[in-house]
Amino acid sequence: MIETGxxxxxxxxxxxxxxxxxxxxxxxxxxxxxxxxxxAGKRVLDVACGTGVLIPDYLARGVExxxxxxxxxxxxxxxxxxxxxxxxxxxCGDAExxxxxxxxxxxxxxxxxxxxPDPERLIARLASLLKPGGTLTVAHGMSREKxxxxxxxxxxxxxxxxxxxxxxxxxFAGHLTVTAVVSDDRMYQVAGxxxxx
Numbered sequence: 001m002i003e004t005g006x007x008x009x010x011x012x013x014x015x016x017x018x019x020x021x022x023x024x025x026x027x028x029x030x031x032x033x034x035x036x037x038x039x040a041g042k043r044v045l046d047v048a049c050g051t052g053v054l055i056p057d058y059l060a061r062g063v064e065x066x067x068x069x070x071x072x073x074x075x076x077x078x079x080x081x082x083x084x085x086x087x088x089x090x091x092c093g094d095a096e097x098x099x100x101x102x103x104x105x106x107x108x109x110x111x112x113x114x115x116x117p118d119p120e121r122l123i124a125r126l127a128s129l130l131k132p133g134g135t136l137t138v139a140h141g142m143s144r145e146k147x148x149x150x151x152x153x154x155x156x157x158x159x160x161x162x163x164x165x166x167x168x169x170x171x172f173a174g175h176l177t178v179t180a181v182v183s184d185d186r187m188y189q190v191a192g193x194x195x196x197x
Contacts (some may be wrong), residue, residue, distance in 0.1 A: 008072055048109060052088075066087065107126045107134070113138045123171050124175055130194040136172070138190050165181050173192070176194055178192045179193050
């Protein structure tokens with residue numbers, strides 16, 4: 001079982017070098033955000049936002065507002081420093097327990113899902129934060145195999161491994177209408193939409 005304290009300590013240690021170690025593929029990120037419904041006028045919740053890796057992408061799409069949350073105080077502090085814009089709010093806390101005071105059009109978990117101890121509980125909570133018609137997405141900018149190989153090293157104590165996309169889609173289906181299931185040698189994504197009221 002993943003210990004929250006270990007996760008916080010692990011990511012606090014990595015925070016200062018996070019951006020320079022980041023590998024990103026703009027085309028993959030664009031396709032992830034397309035399926036996530038991130039577009040002009042939307043309100044986005046970025047769960048486990050880290051240093052705010054995707055915040056420039058959200059802003060470039062003209063979103064109305066971004067709320068980022070990370071359990072690592074050092075990650076959240078860096079994101080806050082980097083993005084002082086009025087439409088960006090960065091919180092430090094546990095996404096499963098935080099009262100955000102609003103619902104969101106898009107909830108995105110990018111490159112972070114294996115670090116949550118209880119996938120079913122997380123998906124239930126995040127689905128409940130969506131506005132009617134809103135989209136939840138869990139995605140990685142590399143294949144499931146590469147993510148798991150990466151986490152076998154120093155991250156093994158803070159990662160559950162990445163479940164097969166079909167298995168995650170089955171969890172989504174208990175709460176949302178599944179709209180995308182992608183797992184190939186380039187990326188991983190499951191997305192689901194909350195039905196209109």
